[in-house]
Amino acid sequence: MFGRHSNPSTLFFVGQDEALEKLYNAITSCNIILVGGIAGIGKTYLVAHFAEKLQREYAILWQDLTSASNPEQILLSIAEFLKISFEDEILWEALRNPTLNEVQKLTIAANSLDKHGCLVVWDNFDLDSNLGLVPLVLTLNRVLRIGRLIVTTREFFELGDAFNPIFRFTVQPMVQDVGVVLMRHYMNKLGLPRQSNEVLVEAFHRVSGHPYFMSRLVFLGESFDMNDLVNALPQFTIEAYNYIQQRILSQLSPSARGLLRNLSNIRKPFKISAIDFSIPDARSAFNELQKRFIVTRQSQGSEYYGIHDLVREFEISQMSEEDIKIAHGKAADYYHNLARKSYSDVLELVLHRIEAGDYSRAEEAANGLLGSALRDGLFDLVIDTTNQIIARNLPFSLGMIYFSRGRAFRLKGETEEALICYRLAERNSENDYIKESSLLEISSMLTLIPENGNSLGESLSILNNLMNSNYLSIRISALTSLGYINTSLEHTRSLGFSQFEEALDLSVAEGLHRNVMQINLGLGAGHLRAGSLDKAIEFLNRSRIAREEIREIYGAQDIEADYHLYYLLAQAYRGQRKLEEAANSRRECVEIDRNYSISDRLATSLFLYGQDLCAIRNYAIAEEVFVECLDLVMTISPEEPSQASVVEWLAVAKWYLGKFEAAVEFILEFVFLNDEATLTGPRHIVTQQHNLQNRDIEERPNFVEVRGDLFHLLILPDEFSLEDVNRWNETVIKRRPELASSYNPILFSGKT
Known part of the structure; x- marks a missing residue:
């Protein structure tokens, strides 16, 4: 928290x-x-x-x-x-x-x-x-x-x-009358003897009506005569404040004062377990601080305690640099031993270790924090935390810090920033494994930034050098990366497949589940590019099964890899005309984007899913999907799909649901949204059912698409005529004259 x-x-x-x-x-x-x-x-x-x-x-x-x-x-x-x-x-x-x-x-x-x-x-x-x-x-x-x-x-x-x-x-200083009432209120709570108005008025003026210092004066009244206290106050306000602080703290036992100094270095409200790492016999000292309202419970029933900022600042100002370092070490021990730690707790642990000069344990805690945040997808937290650590110019290796920072930028899609961080990780690490892991990531980033000169050549050079690594996992990852690169190029595809197969055999033998999953995904993508759809589907499904096993074992999920997997499966199934399977895979892409609010990509996923639903003639759900897609497109204006493209397909879904006039309106709107000069002709062709030469519609796969994506075939039931289509067209234009077109946006066809 x-x-x-x-x-x-x-x-x-x-x-x-x-x-x-x-x-x-x-x-x-x-x-x-x-x-x-x-x-x-x-x-x-x-x-x-x-x-x-x-x-x-x-x-x-x-x-x-x-x-x-x-x-x-x-x-x-x-x-x-x-x-x-x-x-x-x-x-x-x-x-x-x-x-x-x-x-x-x-x-x-x-x-x-x-x-x-x-x-x-x-x-x-x-x-x-x-x-x-x-x-x-x-x-x-x-x-x-x-x-x-x-x-x-x-x-x-x-x-x-x-x-x-x-x-x-x-908030202004209290007026005199209210200040006097406040001090009397405190005195009654503490059971102190009544004081004259003159004494309380003088106390009020000596502290310039400051509520906190009025309350401190009253608490001193438990040990000293109030009249003597007021007379002893310095005339200058700041000096009076310091005097009150000194007098209060001088009344503490040495153990209570020592505990207060240690607790004052804890920035957040703390649990009572913080005293266990401070001084011997801390419980009685803590009770003393509570009794004097120097340490107070945060709220009724709360397990957290706090110290007023003015007390904390004063105490720290009285401590030597060495005492402050020791106090930070005790604060770090408190956070380290918390049974349940929030991200804030672990960040405080890291910062206290740093301020205590305990750099090796600070580095260990920081790496643990960053690893957890990356697994939870909290990439901005990783970037902010690494900012804080790097800015301190600390005397320990920052290799893993930069590596985690690079991973956060990569997963946010900020490739160039990620590349910079991975280069810094490789340069700053004293650990060979981190150096080589950074080089792996550098090679991957280079393939994603093709405009960087000879980026592919540099990437291949890095990967070939890493094939000589002493770490098997690095060699497997290098082989896998080489497989991805080489299967993407037609003239090296066979080499890429052999590299994938070698990496897969090594990963299976070593029980490296994540590598097995990644390699199967790469093999599926490679075979898809090669046009081997059966093999592509086989390896992609192997990757899917491995992914589900990993999620069950580790509870981890890589949403980008999941999306890529189902996107490729949809393509492969569509290529095989397994349209139900393609639609199901596309639905998984939609659910990933919807669950994680990936709005820009969700628009595309919905658009493609709607097309697949039309292909299997599930127009009712297709209509819902296109409507959701259209709302999203009009809200966020992504690069793809365009509003016109969604409207074009929504017209098809409406038509086959028997909503003919609405379909005609969307056809007209499609033309309206496009520049007529860029349209070579109608995109929608209407033909009557009897023109299909008595062929069963169910035997006509993808009957909605004609000549690729250029035309949508809209079949008109025989109970309607082409004159009805013209009538719907005129009705829409009468209601929305801006949709009138210079040519008829609907083409009528005879026998098909």
Whole structure:
């Protein structure tokens, strides 16, 4: 979990009626509220109390930005919240989708929060650390209708491109009367003797009405006379604050002070198990910190605790560099020993290991984090995490860091960025296996960037050198890559097949399941290119079976490889006129794209699936598929298919469902969407059923297609005449005159 889902407790909240009223008024008309003010002025307390009052109206998501500084972490936290609270996994799946860009993911997040009526609170926003969140703020501002975002910050930030009004509210120091009431409230809670108004008024002015330091003064009143405390306060406000901090902390036992210093270096709210790695007899020291309200539970029933920012900052300022390194080491041990770790926990583990100077274990933890994120499809998290690690210029090998970064870019389809990272991985690694694995990836990337000069030659040179590797798995992968390259070229195809077969024998002998799956896929693709459809289908089905076994054993899924497999199967089955099997394979492509919200490719998958459904005369489902495809095309405007192409085929489905007038309208719209000058003639030919020379329609495979893809044969039942077609044409044009064409877009045919 990045940040906490529940807001902090406001047990001692008092006053602030005017501020609350302004927030109530603002939240009815503005979807974003910025709450500003100096450190400790009570921003978090005010917003937490406000959020408590809104719990019946909104689902509250509280995110502490001190432990999450970028969009990837925040989006993961939102996705987790939506899964737990509403069983809504749409955002989670979107984050795992490599084809979605940042804008699409931000929009999905905003729509999901709005759908469930969520109030999101970002506590401790800092423009320097959280600048990357501004696009999400703007997206929420544009999208939210029901949901709301509240941000607490020490310094307001500008949002010049805001679509809707944003309310800014500055928390002011308390007025004297409210401050006195607050101090009396604390005293009553602690059972302290009543003080005169004069003493409390003087205390109020000495700390400039700062709520946090007023509360600290009252807590000191448990040990010291309040009048003496107030008289001893320095005249300058900052000095008074430091004096109060010093006096409070000087009352702690050495063990409690030592525990506080160690805990102050933990950036996130922590579990009580954090004390187990700090000092001996930590339990009594922890109880002492709790009793003095220096460490507080995050909310009623929460298992997390926190320390006020001002206490944390003060304690760290009092520590030596060596003490800070030791504290980071203890924090890392706490995260390492958590039974269940989130991505945020492991990232904190990595950063604490780095700050403790424990670089070897930092590298080990980082590699584990990146591997898990890659398996879960969280490629943006991998890229962001590697950014943070690389920017620190650390004294350890970055080979695996760059390799993971390259894999993330590759799976996102950013080939050139991936190539750069793999070259850096090969250059920076001290591990021969990582070096050679990087070279394998470089050779693969080079074949995907043909404009890079002699990229194929360089790729082949790398692979031939790797055939001498000491690692069998590297040699098998090199053989497999050579097989892919050589089977794609007609003059080296036989060599490619022999390389695939050799790699397959070695993989089977070594029990390398993933290699077996990949090689069978390559053999299937190669035989498909060679026109050997039976062999292509045989090897592709072997790959499919191996893929299912791997998924059952490891729980892993490669959605791109799955899509490629079913795409090739559809082509092979279509080539054999096994149209049912082709349609079933195409449906798998659609389901992959639909489940992972790969919108651009989904449009193409739907279009091809609809064509296959027409080929097997399943026009009812074909109509649904083309309608979905058309909606998608009109929404996202992909390069393929065009709106006109979808309309062209939708007319066919409508026709064979007996929706003749609707079909004619789509035929006319097809011509309208195309430039008439580019059309050589009609694409749809109508003939009456009796013109088929008494041949059974069921015996006419692909009867919808005539002369390849140039014409669609539309068979008109004998109860209708060609005059009916003209009448439907005239009716549509009367209703939609813009569809009138300079020539008749429907060709009438006699005997066929």
